Amino acid sequence: MIDYIKGNITEINPTEVILESYGIGYRILISLQTYEGLNGKENAKVYIHHYLREDEELYYGFYTKDERELFRLLIGVSGIGASTARMMLSSLTSDEIRNAILAEDLNKIKSIKGIGTKSAQRLILELKDKVYKGEGSDKGVLFSSSSNPAADEATTALVMLGFTKANVNKAVSSVLKEVPGASLEEIIKLSLKRL
Numbered sequence: 001m002i003d004y005i006k007g008n009i010t011e012i013n014p015t016e017v018i019l020e021s022y023g024i025g026y027r028i029l030i031s032l033q034t035y036e037g038l039n040g041k042e043n044a045k046v047y048i049h050h051y052l053r054e055d056e057e058l059y060y061g062f063y064t065k066d067e068r069e070l071f072r073l074l075i076g077v078s079g080i081g082a083s084t085a086r087m088m089l090s091s092l093t094s095d096e097i098r099n100a101i102l103a104e105d106l107n108k109i110k111s112i113k114g115i116g117t118k119s120a121q122r123l124i125l126e127l128k129d130k131v132y133k134g135e136g137s138d139k140g141v142l143f144s145s146s147s148n149p150a151a152d153e154a155t156t157a158l159v160m161l162g163f164t165k166a167n168v169n170k171a172v173s174s175v176l177k178e179v180p181g182a183s184l185e186e187i188i189k190l191s192l193k194r195l
Contacts (some may be wrong), residue, residue, distance in 0.1 A: 005061070012038060014090075017061060018045055025177045028061035031071075031089035037063030041186045051082050060086065066170075084114050098166050101131050103189040129159040134165055151176060163195050172195050 007021030014035045019026045028046055038044050046061035047068045062068040067091040074085035091112045100108040102126055108122040151172050171194040175187050
C-alpha cells in the first residue's frame with residue numbers, strides 16, 4: 001500500500017495534481033484544501049488514499065495526514081463515496097466538517113453539493129461519536145501532549161470551554177512545538193489565539 005508520494009509537481013489544478021517521482025507521473029485527485037497547500041510549490045509530499053474498484057483505480061491525495069484520515073472516516077459512511085467526500089473537503093475545511101458534525105449542524109452539511117437531508121443526518125449519526133473521540137484525525141497530532149501534564153490540563157480546560165478535542169489538540173501541539181517548556185497559563189493563552 002502507498003502511504004505517500006514525494007516528487008516534483010509537473011501540473012496542478014484545483015481538482016488534480018500530476019506528481020513526478022523517479023520518472024513516473026502520478027495523476028492524483030485532490031481537494032481544494034490540498035490544492036491551496038500545494039499551489040506554488042515545485043516539490044511536494046502528498047499523502048495517498050488508494051481507491052481500487054473492479055473498473056477503476058484512482059489515487060486521492062492530501063496535503064496533510066489529518067485531511068486523509070477525515071476523508072477515510074467520511075467514505076466509511078454509507079452513501080458517501082470518494083467523490084462526495086472530496087467535494088466535502090473542497091467545500092469546508094477539515095475542522096469545519098468536524099465542528100458541523102459535533103454541533104449537529106444539518107444546514108452547514110447540507111450546504112455541500114451532493115449532500116441532502118438524509119445523507120447529512122446519516123453522517124452526523126454515524127460520525128458524531130467517532131469525531132468526538134478524535135477518530136479521523138492524525139493520531140500523532142492528537143496524542144503528542146500526553147507526556148506533558150500541563151498540556152493535558154490545558155487540553156481539558158479548553159475542551160470544557162466548548163472547543164472540539166481535535167481542534168484543541170492541534171492548537172496545544174502547535175504551541176508546544178513553538179514553546180516546548182510553556183507553563184499551563186502560557187499554553188492556554190497561546191492555544192486560544194489559534195482556536
